Amino acid sequence: MSFNILFFVFLSGMLILSLALIFLVIIHQKGVIRNQLALQKIRENQQRALLKASIEGEEKERERIAQELHDDVCATLATVNLYLYKAGNTEDKIPVITESKALVDDSIKKLRGISHRLQPTQIMSENLLTSLQNLCKKIDSSGAINCEFSSDHSEPALNIDTKLSIYRIAQEVFNNLMKHAHPSNVYFVSSSEDRFFTLNIFHDGNGLIQSDFDQYVYNSDAIGLKNMVSRATVIGAKLTHSRNDNGEYRIQLKVPL
Amino acid sequence: MLSFNQIISITTQMSPLIGIGIAVYYRRYNYIGLILLLSLVFDIIIVYQKKHGFDTHPFANIYILTEVIFVPIYLYSQLLKSTLKASIVVLAGFVLLLIHTLIFSPDSYNGLGWAVASFYYIVLVVISFFKLIRSKEIMFIEKQPQFWAYTGILISSSIFFTIYLFMNTMAKEHPRFLSNIWVVQNLFGLVRNLCFAYSIYLSAHPEKSQEQVSVRQLHR
Numbered sequence: 009m010s011f012n013i014l015f016f017v018f019l020s021g022m023l024i025l026s027l028a029l030i031f032l033v034i035i036h037q038k039g040v041i042r043n044q045l046a047l048q049k050i051r052e053n054q055q056r057a058l059l060k061a062s063i064e065g066e067e068k069e070r071e072r073i074a075q076e077l078h079d080d081v082c083a084t085l086a087t088v089n090l091y092l093y094k095a096g097n098t099e100d101k102i103p104v105i106t107e108s109k110a111l112v113d114d115s116i117k118k119l120r121g122i123s124h125r126l127q128p129t130q131i132m133s134e135n136l137l138t139s140l141q142n143l144c145k146k147i148d149s150s151g152a153i154n155c156e157f158s159s160d161h162s163e164p165a166l167n168i169d170t171k172l173s174i175y176r177i178a179q180e181v182f183n184n185l186m187k188h189a190h191p192s193n194v195y196f197v198s199s200s201e202d203r204f205f206t207l208n209i210f211h212d213g214n215g216l217i218q219s220d221f222d223q224y225v226y227n228s229d230a231i232g233l234k235n236m237v238s239r240a241t242v243i244g245a246k247l248t249h250s251r252n253d254n255g256e257y258r259i260q261l262k263v264p265l
Numbered sequence: 266m267l268s269f270n271q272i273i274s275i276t277t278q279m280s281p282l283i284g285i286g287i288a289v290y291y292r293r294y295n296y297i298g299l300i301l302l303l304s305l306v307f308d309i310i311i312v313y314q315k316k317h318g319f320d321t322h323p324f325a326n327i328y329i330l331t332e333v334i335f336v337p338i339y340l341y342s343q344l345l346k347s348t349l350k351a352s353i354v355v356l357a358g359f360v361l362l363l364i365h366t367l368i369f370s371p372d373s374y375n376g377l378g379w380a381v382a383s384f385y386y387i388v389l390v391v392i393s394f395f396k397l398i399r400s401k402e403i404m405f406i407e408k409q410p411q412f413w414a415y416t417g418i419l420i421s422s423s424i425f426f427t428i429y430l431f432m433n434t435m436a437k438e439h440p441r442f443l444s445n446i447w448v449v450q451n452l453f454g455l456v457r458n459l460c461f462a463y464s465i466y467l468s469a470h471p472e473k474s475q476e477q478v479s480v481r482q483l484h485r
Contacts, residue, residue: 012442015431019449022423026387030416033394037406040398 054226058241061234068231076122084115136171137163137198140178140207144196147182154193161200165265173239174207174263177247180236181209181259189213189257200265207261215257221249270448277451277458278312281305284462291469296339297414297461303331304458326375333382336418340389343396343411355385376432383426390419410468417460424453 088111095104137159144157166174178196185191191213199206216224224230225237240247245263252258267275281301288298307328314321337356362378393415397406406412428450435443 011434011439015427015435015442015446018431019424019427022427023420026419026423029391029394030419033398033412034406037398041405 057226058234058238061231062238065231065235073122081115081118084111084118088112088115135163136166136174139175140196140198143178143182147194153191155196157196159198161198164200164205166205166263170243170263173243174261177236177239177261178207178209180232184232185211185213189215203265205263205265209259210256212256215251216249217251218249273448273451273455277455278308280455280458284458284465287462287465287469293465293469295465295468296335296342297464300332300335300339301458301461303328303335329375329379329382336386337389339414340393343393376429380426380429383422383429386418386422387426390415390422408467410464413460413464413467417457417464421453421457424449
């Protein structure tokens with residue numbers, strides 16, 4: 009092979025190598041962009057799903073309140089109205105008025121119940137631990153589940169909205185446990201250390217691990233679960249589901265202080 | 266009538282003006298612009314020397330020496346600190362090698378020294394490309410000014426490396442072939458200068474290099 013040919017082969021080889029390197033860089037970068045955009049799209053879809061669930065959750069809650077007011081309180085008040093009408097047309101008004109008073113008292117109780125469910129009084133007075141303890145007491149008093157609450161710290165320094173979100177998440181966890189997990193024992197354990205407030209809910213029912221939870225949140229119409237994630241995201245908290253070696257399930261909510 | 270070789274030679278010698286013009290127009294002065302300016306100034310001096318029968322070797326060596334300083338400085342500014350430190354030590358070796366050549370053999374082309382310098386640029390550009398693609402920002406790499414500067418350096422250095430490596434052999438055994446090879450060198454010098462000019466243009470238009478990547482653009 010002559011020198012000229014050898015030289016041009018070498019020259020072409022160097023040129024091809026450098027061009028190949030440049031094309032590889034471009035192709036690699038396109039791949040990175042494609043992956044990042046796909047990831048971004050997944051995140052956007054998840055956010056959209058959470059937002060949708062949040063809106064749907066609110067709608068459902070409104071529907072439930074409207075139904076409760078209509079079927080329960082309105083019906084009772086309509087009966088009171090009838091009683092009062094009857095009282096106007098009878099001589100002996102006392103029993104009718106007594107009956108009406110009892111119905112009005114019942115309505116007040118129901119309205120108070122609805123109001124408390126919407127905005128717990130302890131949370132309003134900024135006491136999260138008492139609210140959680142009372143929630144646990146309610147579960148325990150049902151008789152079906154043994155519920156215990158333990159805490160080794162004072163009231164965490166969180167704002168009222170964050171406390172309310174934590175309470176709502178705990179409420180939702182409780183509802184899910186009643187509906188799906190059917191545990192015999194539930195333990196609410198709150199701790200506050202390393203600039204985090206942590207609420208651990210342990211139970212011995214049919215729980216979820218993280219992958220199952222994610223599956224439900226992002227691939228089903230589980231509005232309650234989506235709402236939990238949405239609320240946790242808003243307050244910057246981390247919600248995790250796991251199972252320990254004893255077969256106990258743990259739902260952990262870690263909130264930055 | 267000018268020959269093809271002369272046209273290419275003149276075009277290459279004048280091509281830095283495009284980049285310099287863009288830099289002046291947009292008031293965007295950086296190392297790439299400085300490299301182009303040095304290239305233009307030295308080319309004018311060498312052409313003048315040739316025309317008046319002066320020895321062009323010393324100036325050609327000085328030009329390579331200045332390039333060996335400014336090209337790595339530009340690449341260093343894009344590199345990580347630890348790489349920068351290591352590169353400075355390596356650079357010092359090259360500078361000494363070239364100074365040695367200038368002192369002891371000013372009347373000949375330092376082909377091997379130039380080849381080593383070109384190989385050094387190739388290594389630095391590969392590292393710089395690696396750093397560029399490791400950047401966490403989502404970006405279109407071909408819209409980054411560094412990408413075009415690196416491309417220009419890499420393509421031209423690959424060609425220059427081969428030419429300089431065989432230059433002494435060609436000068437002794439194939440002098441006619443060497444005179445034709447300068448056209449190739451000029452052509453790739455032109456490519457490099459055009460890449461530099463585009464790099465300056467992009468650096469003067471940050472909105473182009475910082476364009477957000479959208480799904481629509483990706484699927485275009």
